[in-house]
Amino acid sequence: MALFMDVHHITDGVTLSDVASAHAADLATQDAHGVHYLRYWVDEAKGKIFCLVEAASAEAANTVHREAHGLVADEIYPVVEGD
Numbered sequence: 001m002a003l004f005m006d007v008h009h010i011t012d013g014v015t016l017s018d019v020a021s022a023h024a025a026d027l028a029t030q031d032a033h034g035v036h037y038l039r040y041w042v043d044e045a046k047g048k049i050f051c052l053v054e055a056a057s058a059e060a061a062n063t064v065h066r067e068a069h070g071l072v073a074d075e076i077y078p079v080v081e082g083d
Contacts, residue, residue, distance in 0.1 A: 006073030025068035
C-alpha cells in the first residue's frame with residue numbers, strides 16, 4: 001500500500017461540516033476497494049480539501065470518492081511520511 005495526498009478545489013464554497021459528512025461516506029465505502037482514508041484537512045476560505053489516504057493506487061482512492069459522494073480529487077500526489 002502507498003500513501004497519497006489528494007487535493008480538491010471547491011469553487012462554490014466548502015465547510016468543515018460538509019467535509020466531515022463526505023469523509024464519513026468515504027469510510028463507509030473504502031473497504032470494498034482496499035483503501036484506508038486516514039485524515040483530512042480543510043481550508044474553508046480558499047475552498048481546498050486535502051485527504052491523506054493509503055491505497056494500492058491513486059485511482060483506487062479516487063474510486064472511493066466517486067462512489068461515496070462524487071467529489072473526486074483534482075490532484076493526487078504520492079507521498080512518503082517523514083519522522
